[in-house]
Structure formats: C-alpha cells, structure tokens
Amino acid sequence: MRIQSKFSSKLMELVLDVRNLYHTFIFEFQRQDVLTSVDLHVKPGEFVILTGPSGCGKTTLLTLISGLRAIQRGSIKLLGNELFNADAATRLQLRALIGMVYQSHHLIDFLTAEENIILAMDPSVRAERDMLVKQRRARNLLKQLGLEHKTHARPAQLSGGQRQRVAIARAMACRPKLLIADEPTASLDAENSGLIMQLFRELVDTDGLSVLMTSHDQRLHRYADRIVKISDGRIIPD
Ligand SMILES: Nc1ncnc2c1ncn2[C@@H]1O[C@H](COP(=O)(O)OP(=O)(O)OP(=O)(O)O)[C@@H](O)[C@H]1O
Numbered sequence: 001m002r003i004q005s006k007f008s009s010k011l012m013e014l015v016l017d018v019r020n021l022y023h024t025f026i027f028e029f030q031r032q033d034v035l036t037s038v039d040l041h042v043k044p045g046e047f048v049i050l051t052g053p054s055g056c057g058k059t060t061l062l063t064l065i066s067g068l069r070a071i072q073r074g075s076i077k078l079l080g081n082e083l084f085n086a087d088a089a090t091r092l093q094l095r096a097l098i099g100m101v102y103q104s105h106h107l108i109d110f111l112t113a114e115e116n117i118i119l120a121m122d123p124s125v126r127a128e129r130d131m132l133v134k135q136r137r138a139r140n141l142l143k144q145l146g147l148e149h150k151t152h153a154r155p156a157q158l159s160g161g162q163r164q165r166v167a168i169a170r171a172m173a174c175r176p177k178l179l180i181a182d183e184p185t186a187s188l189d190a191e192n193s194g195l196i197m198q199l200f201r202e203l204v205d206t207d208g209l210s211v212l213m214t215s216h217d218q219r220l221h222r223y224a225d226r227i228v229k230i231s232d233g234r235i236i237p238d
C-alpha cells in the first residue's frame, strides 16, 4: 500500500505519459516500423479516443502500454513511474492500476459472467474477501451494463456483444485508474455502443477514471474529451 499513498499525493500527475516510443516488427526477415516517435498523454479524469486506419499501429500501442508486449525503445510512464524500470513491487502495483478491454473478449469459458468478473477483483481489498460482497459488486457491474439476466451464463451462451460487455465489467472490477479499451464497441449495435460510451463518460466524470480507447466509429467521438489521430505509426499533430 506504500505506493498507493505515494500515487494519491500526485493527483494532478499525468496518468499516462508516452514519450518517443518506437516499435518494429520483424516477420519473415521483413522489418516493419509500426510506431515511430509516438508521444501521447492522458490526464486524470480524461477520456481520449485514438483513431486511425486499420493497420496504423493502434493495437500495438495499447499492448505496449498494458504490458502485453515488451518496450523496444522509448518511455511509458504511469503516474510518473517508468513501467519498465520500476522495482518489482511497484511494477505489480502500477499494472494493477490498468483495466484492459481487448479487441476480442478473452473471457474464461468455464466460468460464468459473474465469476469472470470476480476473478479480476483485487484480492488485497479486505472487504472483498467476502464472496457475497464480491458477488454484489459483480452483479452491480453487470446491471450497469444491462446484463443482470446473464449473471450465471457462460461465455458460450452469450452473444458477441454480451461477451464484450462482460469483458468491460471485468476490466472495471479491479477499480482501475486507467481503462484501456481496444475497439470495445466493435461487436455492439448502436444502442449498446451508446450505453457503453455513456458508462465510460459517467465513470470519468464521477470517479475520475481515465480512458484511452480506440474506435473507428466517428459517431462515438462526441463522448470523448480529446481525439488523437494516428496514421502509419505516427501521431498526427492537431
Ligand atoms: N505480431 C506481429 N508480427 C508482425 N507484424 C505485426 C504483428 N502485429 C501487428 N503487426 C503489423 O503491425 C501493423 C499494425 O498493427 P496493429 O494491430 O497495431 O494495427 P491497428 O491500428 O490496431 O489496426 P486495426 O484497426 O485493424 O485493429 C500492421 O501492419 C500489422 O500487420
């Protein structure tokens, strides 16, 4: 918990600060520069949408930020702490501040919707050791996403859009400071996309959550505080 108090004293610090980030893929002896000198920041309580053509590097950037891919060159700081160089305890606590919604849902097939969400809850939160408290929180999240009636359904029994909504509830289960969402509404209809965006907006406005998400859908841009455009691995200046 040492780190939590250190973080809370730096409330106005950028939640995310990416500087001069590069990434290169080498596939079948072909080298492809996918990210070039990317600078990107997200402030506390800010909702940012990252947009750009297919293949321009959006998912690569999000996977680097969430630690699914190793950084090759450049810097990624979360609340002022370099992700890559932090000591082990700090690294774990920093990563626990990120909630991630993937382009495909990655739910655990043998667990119900509720259990998938409970699995992601922070076991160090004392009150949540109590299963009933965890279940209540999971059900509240499911309710917020219009899925109360699917509490006990397994992923195979859900539609693509419903699975994605469970994945969003799961990402929120650890009470993240930064929610990273890769095309979270891609498999949803207009009504459900609007519901998700309203929920993100509400969490940003009332809980001070920061959101960084990608979306091709221009109709969703009005929910964000800022739109960042990326093309061919480079951020396009405003
Ligand atoms: N593991 C990999 N190995 C080699 N090349 C890859 C790998 N992952 C992605 N790429 C390439 O990197 C480029 C960027 O891919 P990325 O998935 O980041 O794009 P994107 O902007 O998220 O696209 P989309 O909007 O279609 O999701 C693409 O040209 C892709 O082919």
Ligand SMILES: [Mg+2]
Residues within 6 Å of the ligand: 058, 059, 060, 103, 182
């Ligand atoms: Mg992508």
